[in-house]
Amino acid sequence: MTTATLHSTTVLPVMESFYTIQGEGFHQGKAAYFIRLGGCDVGCVWCDVKESWDADKHPQRPVSALVAEAAMHPGRIAVITGGEPLMHDLRALTEALRAEGFRTHMETSGSSPLSGKWDWITLSPKKFKAPLPESCAAAHELKIVIYNKSDFAWAEQYAAKVEPSCKLYLQPEWSRANEMTPLIIEYVKANPKWQISLQIHKYLNVP
Ligand SMILES: C[S@@+](CC[C@H](N)C(=O)[O-])C[C@H]1O[C@@H](n2cnc3c(N)ncnc32)[C@H](O)[C@@H]1O
Ligand SMILES: Nc1nc2[nH]cc(C(=O)O)c2c(=O)[nH]1
Ligand code: SF4
Numbered sequence: 001m002t003t004a005t006l007h008s009t010t011v012l013p014v015m016e017s018f019y020t021i022q023g024e025g026f027h028q029g030k031a032a033y034f035i036r037l038g039g040c041d042v043g044c045v046w047c048d049v050k051e052s053w054d055a056d057k058h059p060q061r062p063v064s065a066l067v068a069e070a071a072m073h074p075g076r077i078a079v080i081t082g083g084e085p086l087m088h089d090l091r092a093l094t095e096a097l098r099a100e101g102f103r104t105h106m107e108t109s110g111s112s113p114l115s116g117k118w119d120w121i122t123l124s125p126k127k128f129k130a131p132l133p134e135s136c137a138a139a140h141e142l143k144i145v146i147y148n149k150s151d152f153a154w155a156e157q158y159a160a161k162v163e164p165s166c167k168l169y170l171q172p173e174w175s176r177a178n179e180m181t182p183l184i185i186e187y188v189k190a191n192p193k194w195q196i197s198l199q200i201h202k203y204l205n206v207p
C-alpha cells in the first residue's frame with residue numbers, strides 16, 4: 001500500500017465546513033472553502049468559536065468526503081481552521097486537497113507540531129499556549145489579536161521571531177473592536193510594517 005493510500009483512509013473531527021469569503025489577513029476578500037476541525041487545547045478567553053474546543057462533540061469524517069464537498073465549489077483555496085487544526089495529522093487532508101487543485105491555507109496558533117503541506121500558513125500566536133519555533137519559521141502571515149494596549153509590545157516579540165518576508169497583521173479582538181480599532185489605526189500609521197486586519201465576514205454577515 002502506498003503512503004498516499006494510507007493517508008486517504010484518515011478521518012478528522014469536523015465542526016463545520018462552508019464556502020465563503022476569507023474575511024481576514026492577506027487573502028481577505030477571496031472566495032475560499034473553510035473546513036473547521038474540532039479540538040483545541042489553547043483556551044483563549046476571547047475565542048469566537050469555543051464550541052469547537054471539544055473534538056468529541058464533532059463527527060469524524062473521511063478526508064475523501066470532505067474534499068469531494070469542497071471540490072463542488074469553483075474556488076480553489078481551502079482554509080483549514082478550527083479549533084486548533086495542528087492537533088491533528090493533516091498530511092492526508094492537504095495531499096487530497098492539492099490533488100483536487102486546491103491551494104492549502106491554514107489558520108493556526110502554532111502550538112502543536114506542524115503536519116501537512118501548506119501554500120499559506122497564518123500564525124496567530126496565543127499567550128495561553130505559545131507557538132513552537134517551527135511554526136514561527138514556517139509562517140507566511142503573522143496575525144496578532146489585539147485585546148488590550150499591552151498586546152502591541154507582545155506583537156513585536158513575535159514579529160522578531162518570524163521570517164523577514166512574513167506579512168504582519170494586527171486584528172482587533174471582536175468584542176473590544178470599538179476600543180482597539182482606533183489604537184490599531186494609530187499604531188499602523190506609526191509602525192507601517194504592520195497592516196490592520198478586520199474580520200470583514202462579521203461586517204458582511206457571511207460565515
Ligand atoms: C478561531 S481561530 C482557529 C485557528 C487557530 N486555533 C488560531 O487561533 O489561530 C481563527 C482565527 O480567529 C482569531 N480569533 C479568534 N477569536 C477572535 C476574536 N474574538 N476576535 C478576533 N479574532 C479572533 C484567531 O486568532 C485566529 O486568527
Ligand atoms: N469568512 C471567514 N473568514 C475567516 N478567516 C479566518 C476564519 C477562522 O475562523 O479561522 C474565518 C471565518 O470563520 N470566516
Ligand atoms: S487557539 Fe484558536 S480555536 Fe483555540 S481557543 Fe484560541 S482562538 Fe480559539
Ligand SMILES: [Mg+2]
Pocket residue numbers: 048
Ligand atoms: Mg472565525
